[in-house]
Amino acid sequence: MTVRREPMSRRERPAKPALSRPGIVDTAVRIMRAEGLDKVTMRRLAQELDTGPASLYVYVSNTAELHAAVLDALLGEVDLAAEGGEENWREQLMAVLTSYTMVLFQHPQLARSALVARPSGENYLRLLNRILDLLSRSGAAVEQVAWGVDKLLQTATATAAEHSARKGDPAAQEDWDALTGVLHSVDENTHPAVRAHMPALIGGAGERLRWGFEVLINGITSTPVPRGDS
Amino acid sequence: MTVRREPMSRRERPAKPALSRPGIVDTAVRIMRAEGLDKVTMRRLAQELDTGPASLYVYVSNTAELHAAVLDALLGEVDLAAEGGEENWREQLMAVLTSYTMVLFQHPQLARSALVARPSGENYLRLLNRILDLLSRSGAAVEQVAWGVDKLLQTATATAAEHSARKGDPAAQEDWDALTGVLHSVDENTHPAVRAHMPALIGGAGERLRWGFEVLINGITSTPVPRGDS
DNA sequence: ACCTGAACACCGTTCAAGT
DNA sequence: ACCTGAACACCGTTCAAGT
Numbered sequence: 001m002t003v004r005r006e007p008m009s010r011r012e013r014p015a016k017p018a019l020s021r022p023g024i025v026d027t028a029v030r031i032m033r034a035e036g037l038d039k040v041t042m043r044r045l046a047q048e049l050d051t052g053p054a055s056l057y058v059y060v061s062n063t064a065e066l067h068a069a070v071l072d073a074l075l076g077e078v079d080l081a082a083e084g085g086e087e088n089w090r091e092q093l094m095a096v097l098t099s100y101t102m103v104l105f106q107h108p109q110l111a112r113s114a115l116v117a118r119p120s121g122e123n124y125l126r127l128l129n130r131i132l133d134l135l136s137r138s139g140a141a142v143e144q145v146a147w148g149v150d151k152l153l154q155t156a157t158a159t160a161a162e163h164s165a166r167k168g169d170p171a172a173q174e175d176w177d178a179l180t181g182v183l184h185s186v187d188e189n190t191h192p193a194v195r196a197h198m199p200a201l202i203g204g205a206g207e208r209l210r211w212g213f214e215v216l217i218n219g220i221t222s223t224p225v226p227r228g229d230s
Numbered sequence: 231m232t233v234r235r236e237p238m239s240r241r242e243r244p245a246k247p248a249l250s251r252p253g254i255v256d257t258a259v260r261i262m263r264a265e266g267l268d269k270v271t272m273r274r275l276a277q278e279l280d281t282g283p284a285s286l287y288v289y290v291s292n293t294a295e296l297h298a299a300v301l302d303a304l305l306g307e308v309d310l311a312a313e314g315g316e317e318n319w320r321e322q323l324m325a326v327l328t329s330y331t332m333v334l335f336q337h338p339q340l341a342r343s344a345l346v347a348r349p350s351g352e353n354y355l356r357l358l359n360r361i362l363d364l365l366s367r368s369g370a371a372v373e374q375v376a377w378g379v380d381k382l383l384q385t386a387t388a389t390a391a392e393h394s395a396r397k398g399d400p401a402a403q404e405d406w407d408a409l410t411g412v413l414h415s416v417d418e419n420t421h422p423a424v425r426a427h428m429p430a431l432i433g434g435a436g437e438r439l440r441w442g443f444e445v446l447i448n449g450i451t452s453t454p455v456p457r458g459d460s
Numbered sequence: 461a462c463c464t465g466a467a468c469a470c471c472g473t474t475c476a477a478g479t
Numbered sequence: 480a481c482c483t484g485a486a487c488a489c490c491g492t493t494c495a496a497g498t
Binding site: 249284285 | 461462463464465466
């Protein structure tokens with residue numbers, strides 16, 4: 001009788017699996033997809049893994065590092081192959097950047113943390129390598145390409161982070177509304193330039209991303225790095 | 231005797247001043263300067279003002295809005311006058327952008343929050359107006375100027391936010407070290423482009439900011455907005 | 461209208477102790 | 480080496496009650 005009880009309870013609580021870094025990161029990703037990044041806390045994660053928060057510190061040194069690991073996992077979704085002929089580096093570059101941005105758009109809170117805690121994972125490295133390769137086909141100097149890639153990734157990340165204002169967050173739509181409201185009713189005499197640029201200042205949501213990348217690519221390939229730097 | 235007691239105790243606790251939004255924001259700024267933005271919490275602020283956290287919600291609707299108010303207060307320090315002759319819009323623009331970036335560099339955590347919660351305060355508006363005015367002297371189309379200013383402010387803000395990795399934060403230096411470490415020891419066969427751009431990928435801290443602005447200005451003034459957009 | 465005490469529902473991280 | 484319970488030192492926000 002006691003013989004039977006043992007397997008039963010195993011089936012009910014399906015053999016709590018041993019902790020491991022991959023397992024922890026997987027669970028973190030699952031929580032994020034289901035409920036957003038701010039639910040990915042040490043305590044919540046521990047609960048999900050049927051243990052105490054202290055146990056996680058064997059595999060992860062703090063919350064920031066955990067979020068970085070989640071980001072790198074997500075970066076696996078970026079499409080590096082991208083359509084467009086081998087010779088058309090510009091279109092390919094645009095496609096990869098767009099793919100990266102779209103992945104981050106899905107989780108703007110991650111983009112936010114990516115700006116601060118520089119990622120250095122496997123998937124990030126692959127992405128970096130790919131973009132460097134594409135941009136270097138422009139024929140620009142090595143320094144321009146190196147610094148330029150940084151700028152491209154920065155815009156993409158920052159744009160996605162800003163996006164958390166529109167989506168996700170509850171009170172963040174209000175910020176946007178507040179800004180557009182203020183811009184619409186700005187005083188002609190004190191802020192003439194704002195007035196003069198007014199419809200454009202707010203509009204063009206969709207085209208802005210692509211235009212932003214084009215601006216950067218044009219600027220990067222035509223602006224030499226100050227001499228004497230490596 | 232009781233007559234004397236009253237003024238005494240007034241002198242010891244110097245007449246708790248009435249709460250007000252400006253007073254709250256001032257205190258918040260003071261705490262930030264002294265101990266950093268993450269000490270600027272509702273609870274801590276209430277303690278400083280000798281009241282309970284609930285009382286603050288009469289003047290401030292949440293923590294994000296509080297931080298936005300602190301940011302706008304700080305933006306008052308940006309030097310909009312900037313040296314350089316009236317005719318040299320490029321140098322003036324560069325000076326204003328640099329001043330803005332420097333102010334944010336002092337408080338990178340604020341820059342971080344500025345990316346998400348779009349500011350719309352008085353000082354932000356002044357800055358926006360000034361940069362629009364300067365950039366419009368390039369002769370570029372209105373749409374390019376409007377979208378371009380957004381890009382310029384975005385880079386400045388994002389660069390400052392990234393800066394929180396190097397300064398301030400304790401474990402964030404580690405991220406940077408981790409990244410440079412990984413980049414230095416990357417495999418030639420799997421990531422040839424990273425290898426090829428290696429010294430430049432990491433170096434050039436100081437010149438990068440100016441180069442970044444130049445790239446944008448060049449790109450903005452030479453890249454037309456897709457037609458049909460305002 | 462403004463202010464408050466108290467509560468609800470959480471956090472990250474550490475550390476001594478166990479296995 | 481890995482895991483845990485318990486504690487320390489905090490959070491934001493709400494709400495009924497008071498002035």
